[in-house]
Amino acid sequence: MKLEFTCSQCKIQNKFKPVTTTRGELQMKVGDEVQLICKYCNKEDKKHINRIDAVVDNKKILFALIICAVIAIVLLSFYGLIALAVISIPLLIWIQESKSTHHFNSYKIRRK
Numbered sequence: 001m002k003l004e005f006t007c008s009q010c011k012i013q014n015k016f017k018p019v020t021t022t023r024g025e026l027q028m029k030v031g032d033e034v035q036l037i038c039k040y041c042n043k044e045d046k047k048h049i050n051r052i053d054a055v056v057d058n059k060k061i062l063f064a065l066i067i068c069a070v071i072a073i074v075l076l077s078f079y080g081l082i083a084l085a086v087i088s089i090p091l092l093i094w095i096q097e098s099k100s101t102h103h104f105n106s107y108k109i110r111r112k
């Protein structure tokens with residue numbers, strides 16, 4: 001979550017700090033009205049804190065999404081390796097079996 005206010009002149013949303021979890025907390029910190037300066041048009045404005053809105057921080061969500069995607073890929077490749085190991089067990093047994101049979105068959109007893 002982030003806090004924003006809309007500039008009364010250029011109507012662009014500005015970030016507002018400090019960020020608090022409730023408007024009540026914000027009131028305790030900054031009072032009923034705050035002096036704001038738009039960083040786009042430099043207009044100074046006095047706003048009531050009711051005019052400051054909380055908005056979803058998309059950057060934070062995107063960041064979480066990337067982290068989750070990375071974890072998912074890591075988990076998938078990890079379980080993928082286990083799956084590969086499980087599949088390779090009968091293959092290894094087969095290789096071992098064919099080696100021993102070959103070994104057995106290649107050695108012939110000299111007939112008397």
Ligand SMILES: [Zn+2]
Nearest residue numbers: 007010038041
């Ligand atoms: Zn402005």
